[in-house]
Amino acid sequence: MFEMKGELALVTQAAILLFVGIFAGSLGALLGIGGGMIIIPILSVLMGLPMRYAIGASVIAVIATSSGSTIAYLKDDLLNLRVAMFLEIATTVGAITGAILTGVIKGKWLEVIFGLFLIYSTYNMVQKLRGKIKQDATNVDDDRWATKLKLQGSYYDQLAQEEKYYQVTHVPGGFAMMYAAGLASGLLGIGSGVFKVIAMDTIMKMPLKPSSATSNLMMGVTAAASATVYFFNGSIHPHIAAPLAIGILIGAAIGTRLMQRIQPRLLRMIFVPILFIMGIQMILKGCGVIN
């Protein structure tokens, strides 16, 4: 009878993780984030799992989100494969650096760093919500690197119903930012879409739609770099990562289906306060104020 009880607890935990995955996967795809921002606070603060396993499971979730939603993006012709490949050199090296650092830094410090990252993301989202809905940059000229690397591209805009062509600029700056994005991704087990969008959207002046689709594609390869490190050093626990991954795959399929139809604005407004509270809680937990 008590065996039943133990098994039941395991089943319950797996079921919870499956639903966390579905929730994080659909929201992640809709907001263009890897899902780690949602998963890690839930695993660490709400479920009390060790940060190491939370990060390991989250990296798997990032790959599942990316692979699941890239399939949908590809059909929409939004990706820029050359930009992705070139910048992946920076993100994968960053991701490996980050994954190595995670082994060195104490769990509570990781929680504090993650909390700070969440609060920064909140600030970022609030800025986006505050009036200035960012227009895609116009009259961008290729820089020397973009021409040499053939980074310019085009995509089909479903709202405007036309093919839009774009150029890319400030490639070295974007490349450096991508290393930082990879580092954050490897260290915290996140997709770090926020930093990737800074690199492509703010620095390299790519339009938002292709840059978020490309960012999503890059998340998978970036996370694969840190995930291999985590997999072989035993940070990816099958009982935690497996139900989460399956949930994420289901959620990502739901999220990308909704993506072309939903305004991310409303979602952000709901999501920002939750994220902020989670960030504070992570910091408090890391400092030992709460458990």
Add this chain to the structure above:
Amino acid sequence: MASKESAQTRAEMARVEKVIAVIMQIGVIISAIVIVCGLVMFFVSGQSGYAGNSFPHSFAAIGRGLVSFKPYAVIMTGLFLLILTPALRVLVSIYAFAVMKDHLYVWITTIVMIILVIAMVIGMYGI
């Protein structure tokens, strides 16, 4: 004319992206099936196949576990296949850029692939 040339390149890119989409789809589906099989085995038998909270995380240990159908070994195999999916995409892209005679991107993509292999070595042996 430049625009004609770029239209041709674009058509080729679209073809490449379609191939990559199919590959990723297959990769994700296969790994999901393996993970689900492992989870079902785990819940049906009520055993992970390993003592306490431990689980296999090296090729040798996972391979040994697979031979005797241990649930955690099956799950870990599925998770590893999932990690391999983006790597497989990189590998296919090398081939795709080679077919398109885009030598610069053959190199760039090869560098990414080498970095991923280095990650595996670091995970196995530390630095």
